[in-house]
Amino acid sequence: MIDEIHREDGPSPSRLSETELAENATEGVTRRGFLASIGVGAVAVAAGGGSASARPSTEVLKPDEMAKLTLKINGRIYRLLVEPRWSLLYVLREELGLTGTKVGCERGECGACTVLIDGRPQYACLMLAVEAEDAEITTLEGLMDGQELGPVQQAFVEHDAFQCGYCTPGQIVAVEGLLRKNPDPSLDEIRTGVSGNLCRCGAYGHIFEAAQKAAKLKSGQGGKS
Amino acid sequence: MNTEEKRYYFLEGLPVPETPLPGDEPAPWKKTHFVGKGLPRVDAYERVSGSAVYPSDVNFPDMLYAAILGCPYPNARVKSVDTSAASKVAGCRGVMTGSSPGADIAWRYEKKKSKIFDPHCRYEGDAVAAVVADTPYSAWDAIKAIKVDYEILPFVSDERNALASKAPAVHPGGNQVGKPQTYERGDVDKGFKEADVVLEAEYRTECELHTPMELHGCVVRWDGDELIIWESTQGVYSVQTMVAETLGLPLAKVRVIGRYMGGGFGSKLVTSKYSIIAALFAKETARPVKLFLTREQTYLVVGNRPPTNMTLKAGIKKDGTLTALQFTCLGTGGAYPADGTWGVDWLVRDTYLCPNVKCESTDVYINAGPARPFRAPGHPQGSWALEQMMDALAEAIKMDPVELRLKNIPTYSQGRPGNMPYTSTGLKQCLVEGAKAFKWKEKRAALARTKQTGHIRRGIGMAGGLWQVGGGMPPSSIVLKLFVDGSVNLNMGASDIGTGTKTIMALIVSEELGVPLDKIQIENADTGTTQYATPSGGSKTVPSDGPAVRDAAVRVKQRLLKLASEDLKSKPEDLTVVGGYVVSQKDKSKRIKIGEIGKFKEQRVIVGLGCRGPNPVGKIIQPFCAQFCEVEVNTLTGEVTLLSFLAAHDSGRVMDRLTYDSQVIGGITMGVGFGMTEMRVLDRRTGKLCNKNWHDYKLPTSRDVPSEIVSLPLELPDAEANSIGAKGLGEPVTVPTGAAIANAVYDAIGVRVTSTPINPLQLNRLLAERRGKE
Numbered sequence: 001m002i003d004e005i006h007r008e009d010g011p012s013p014s015r016l017s018e019t020e021l022a023e024n025a026t027e028g029v030t031r032r033g034f035l036a037s038i039g040v041g042a043v044a045v046a047a048g049g050g051s052a053s054a055r056p057s058t059e060v061l062k063p064d065e066m067a068k069l070t071l072k073i074n075g076r077i078y079r080l081l082v083e084p085r086w087s088l089l090y091v092l093r094e095e096l097g098l099t100g101t102k103v104g105c106e107r108g109e110c111g112a113c114t115v116l117i118d119g120r121p122q123y124a125c126l127m128l129a130v131e132a133e134d135a136e137i138t139t140l141e142g143l144m145d146g147q148e149l150g151p152v153q154q155a156f157v158e159h160d161a162f163q164c165g166y167c168t169p170g171q172i173v174a175v176e177g178l179l180r181k182n183p184d185p186s187l188d189e190i191r192t193g194v195s196g197n198l199c200r201c202g203a204y205g206h207i208f209e210a211a212q213k214a215a216k217l218k219s220g221q222g223g224k225s
Numbered sequence: 226m227n228t229e230e231k232r233y234y235f236l237e238g239l240p241v242p243e244t245p246l247p248g249d250e251p252a253p254w255k256k257t258h259f260v261g262k263g264l265p266r267v268d269a270y271e272r273v274s275g276s277a278v279y280p281s282d283v284n285f286p287d288m289l290y291a292a293i294l295g296c297p298y299p300n301a302r303v304k305s306v307d308t309s310a311a312s313k314v315a316g317c318r319g320v321m322t323g324s325s326p327g328a329d330i331a332w333r334y335e336k337k338k339s340k341i342f343d344p345h346c347r348y349e350g351d352a353v354a355a356v357v358a359d360t361p362y363s364a365w366d367a368i369k370a371i372k373v374d375y376e377i378l379p380f381v382s383d384e385r386n387a388l389a390s391k392a393p394a395v396h397p398g399g400n401q402v403g404k405p406q407t408y409e410r411g412d413v414d415k416g417f418k419e420a421d422v423v424l425e426a427e428y429r430t431e432c433e434l435h436t437p438m439e440l441h442g443c444v445v446r447w448d449g450d451e452l453i454i455w456e457s458t459q460g461v462y463s464v465q466t467m468v469a470e471t472l473g474l475p476l477a478k479v480r481v482i483g484r485y486m487g488g489g490f491g492s493k494l495v496t497s498k499y500s501i502i503a504a505l506f507a508k509e510t511a512r513p514v515k516l517f518l519t520r521e522q523t524y525l526v527v528g529n530r531p532p533t534n535m536t537l538k539a540g541i542k543k544d545g546t547l548t549a550l551q552f553t554c555l556g557t558g559g560a561y562p563a564d565g566t567w568g569v570d571w572l573v574r575d576t577y578l579c580p581n582v583k584c585e586s587t588d589v590y591i592n593a594g595p596a597r598p599f600r601a602p603g604h605p606q607g608s609w610a611l612e613q614m615m616d617a618l619a620e621a622i623k624m625d626p627v628e629l630r631l632k633n634i635p636t637y638s639q640g641r642p643g644n645m646p647y648t649s650t651g652l653k654q655c656l657v658e659g660a661k662a663f664k665w666k667e668k669r670a671a672l673a674r675t676k677q678t679g680h681i682r683r684g685i686g687m688a689g690g691l692w693q694v695g696g697g698m699p700p701s702s703i704v705l706k707l708f709v710d711g712s713v714n715l716n717m718g719a720s721d722i723g724t725g726t727k728t729i730m731a732l733i734v735s736e737e738l739g740v741p742l743d744k745i746q747i748e749n750a751d752t753g754t755t756q757y758a759t760p761s762g763g764s765k766t767v768p769s770d771g772p773a774v775r776d777a778a779v780r781v782k783q784r785l786l787k788l789a790s791e792d793l794k795s796k797p798e799d800l801t802v803v804g805g806y807v808v809s810q811k812d813k814s815k816r817i818k819i820g821e822i823g824k825f826k827e828q829r830v831i832v833g834l835g836c837r838g839p840n841p842v843g844k845i846i847q848p849f850c851a852q853f854c855e856v857e858v859n860t861l862t863g864e865v866t867l868l869s870f871l872a873a874h875d876s877g878r879v880m881d882r883l884t885y886d887s888q889v890i891g892g893i894t895m896g897v898g899f900g901m902t903e904m905r906v907l908d909r910r911t912g913k914l915c916n917k918n919w920h921d922y923k924l925p926t927s928r929d930v931p932s933e934i935v936s937l938p939l940e941l942p943d944a945e946a947n948s949i950g951a952k953g954l955g956e957p958v959t960v961p962t963g964a965a966i967a968n969a970v971y972d973a974i975g976v977r978v979t980s981t982p983i984n985p986l987q988l989n990r991l992l993a994e995r996r997g998k999e
Contacts, residue, residue: 164486204890
């Protein structure tokens with residue numbers, strides 16, 4: 001966990017001085033130092049249940065050097081070279097072509113990039129790819145059964161729970177995450193469950209209906225995953 | 226008498242052949258089998274599985290990423306740009322400024338000339354330089370390394386100050402954009418003299434930003450001398466035109482593809498600088514280039530619904546007859562001409578019967594991003610004033626607000642010259658049926674009986690409305706191919722911006738040819754391969770392209786029946802298509818499978834070209850609506866909870882019930898944003914946009930929308946409008962929402978909120994003011 005790194009390494013991100021940050025930047029940063037200094041935004045997310053790796057390594061990277069990374073996405077192992085600063089969202093979309101996960105704001109406001117990290121919905125834009133190592137990452141594509149739609153996806157189709165469809169992958173993943181935790185949510189719980197996912201077309205009403213239908217589909221079928 | 230009128234006259238009371246003769250407009254459908262049913266979208270699978278490739282999803286192995294440096298000031302002159310450090314940034318493949326070779330390119334806003342990189346930046350975010358790099362991270366490293374020397378100039382950021390004598394001029398010649406637009410009928414002074422009650426009020430609506438979920442941008446690749454652009458756009462042909470003009474390319478050499486797009490709401494009707502910059506970089510580097518703006522940039526440079534400052538004076542007789550309406554509006558399209566006041570006066574001119582009307586709208590320049598059309602441009606703003614005034618008038622003469630509106634229903638368009646009649650006018654039905662379904666009278670009586678004492682107060686409100694466009698128009702052409710196995714390929718240029726266009730077009734084909742939806746493949750929104758279409762905006766895609774699809778299907782059917790008539794030894798007009806067979810209507814035993822038709826087996830495919838005919842001359846096609854809502858106001862916190870909404874809409878025939886309802890709930894949700902949560906905040910001291918993100922600029926979320934939204938379509942038959950009988954829907958659904966909420970809040974607490982947004986900040990201030998007076 002990242003907050004563990006902070007404890008082990010001493011200075012918390014806020015305590016790193018400008019000079020220390022500048023030194024890190026010029027000399028190249030350790031992965032752990034990098035996480036401590038840059039991953040401020042991600043800490044809040046990952047600390048809640050992510051499983052970013054905290055290796056006791058002292059590996060030093062030059063600014064343009066790539067880090068080796070293994071990601072487990074939708075049950076498949078990907079071995080990659082990444083810049084430590086790349087977000088999980090960037091890696092998913094631009095490096096791996098998993099474009100079911102959408103990009104809306106890159107600052108943790110809209111939820112278009114929602115993925116499941118160990119079963120919990122999280123924003124891929126607020127997570128560095130290196131933080132996601134060792135985690136089970138599930139994207140929209142991972143909710144499919146081959147070419148067949150999963151129950152949440154099927155419910156979204158039936159209730160026309162989208163318009164332009166761009167926030168939809170995030171909404172579907174958020175509902176999937178909600179139902180894994182709470183298989184029979186009330187309308188109020190559904191509203192809260194997707195409250196981190198903006199829909200500018202305003203499809204919320206149909207999204208609520210779809211979530212209720214998805215809960216039924218999942219319980220009726222035993223549900224996929 | 227024009228040809229359309231003759232035809233309808235001729236058809237009056239006559240049996241209509243199911244398939245019209247070539248050149249005839251098909252008669253309205255009677256019983257439908259597919260249209261109006263509410264089937265899931267034809268592209269639903271693609272959209273929920275992640276297999277739909279949106280422009281921002283386009284990816285090439287050798288693709289580079291570009292980014293644009295925007296001016297950080299609302300008004301500044303670029304003295305010099307130092308790109309030396311930027312070009313040395315690791316991964317940077319190119320830097321561009323206005324002085325780069327080939328980058329000194331003209332750009333225009335309506336008639337006002339500018340440049341892609343204009344050395345005078347008149348609004349925050351205008352392009353100063355651009356870079357292209359291996360990754361977006363490197364691109365932003367390089368952007369940050371660009372050093373710009375600006376001469377910071379004085380600015381004006383509030384349109385209310387733009388005409389003051391000391392206001393800095395955005396352009397030489399002052400800040401007024403042309404002469405004020407004026408409109409007058411009758412004599413308002415006479416009208417006010419005839420009135421028993423005259424009321425006057427000021428209204429303001431804040432600037433609203435589109436912020437569609439998919440960022441604005443494109444991926445660009447040169448294939449030899451052909452420029453291919455995957456763009457998140459509402460109109461591929463509109464982008465093609467502007468890019469070809471700007472870069473001096475033949476139209477045929479600019480291929481724009483926008484098969485999927487993640488929302489636009491008007492902000493993606495036009496072309497932006499990024500497409501040009503990406504094309505230049507792609508040429509220079511001989512690599513595909515992806516250039517999407519950042520979310521913050523989309524708040525600055527790709528349009529807005531402009532703010533308005535309105536006054537409305539209204540005269541009325543005790544019996545509810547409107548005698549005069551006098552309206553003024555001051556608005557702004559930003560730093561360049563952008564129709565800052567378009568459509569704002571329309572509802573005052575056209576909605577309710579009134580013999581004496583005078584309107585004046587003044588558009589001014591300010592140092593802020595140029596406006597773009599935003600879902601029903603001008604209308605929610607005008608509705609905010611007119612519909613609140615109607616309620617105030619009703620109260621003044623002690624009349625039910627619904628009754629007052631019903632007293633003043635026109636059957637012709639007063640706002641246009643010639644008092645032309647509407648093809649259908651459902652305003653009355655929307656008010657009557659809407660009120661009935663909402664239980665308006667019962668709820669009103671119940672609220673009047675109850676003495677509300679606690680800090681939670683309940684109220685109901687409503688507003689009527691219409692949308693000025695929404696009737697559709699030529700041009701539109703469609704190519705339909707029927708294959709020998711009975712499957713169909715539909716080729717159209719229109720974008721499906723999320724409204725369900727593709728699904729509706731497929732339903733029209735199904736209705737006409739009996740082909741199930743899963744045997745229809747649609748190719749759309751690609752200037753290289755699909756038919757011409759105007760951009761999807763104005764709520765006109767269905768009424769414009771739908772009749773062309775039907776025309777194409779009818780032509781294919783005519784050909785099919787002609788071929789089958791040889792096999793069946795029948796007249797083509799006696800034949801029809803049922804479930805993959807051509808069947809004689811006179812003798813049901815005479816039937817042949819489509820694929821078995823002799824000549825068809827040889828030809829393999831029947832191609833039909835459909836076109837959109839002209840609209841009826843001397844008539845106006847407009848959608849109408851009325852929305853009703855119930856709210857709860859917490860007078861301690863200033864919070865307003867939306868309990869329920871009911872939307873009664875006359876948009877002609879319901880083409881697909883599912884997507885129809887989606888439009889309704891979406892329009893109301895967006896109207897909730899306009900009325901209750903959204904406002905652009907420009908800092909008074911710096912002129913910079915304070916809330917360029919979704920955290921500080923609040924959209925309605927899943928927790929803010931009404932628990933219950935009831936969609937009540939009033940399917941008034943409209944055979945004159947077009948051959949499918951549908952009128953536009955996407956925009957009228959957001960016109961009356963804000964005003965209906967304001968009226969409900971007034972009903973609950975007796976406070977008129979005349980400025981948007983009705984948020985706790987404002988409501989608390991108004992409640993405190995009232996407590997001060999008590």
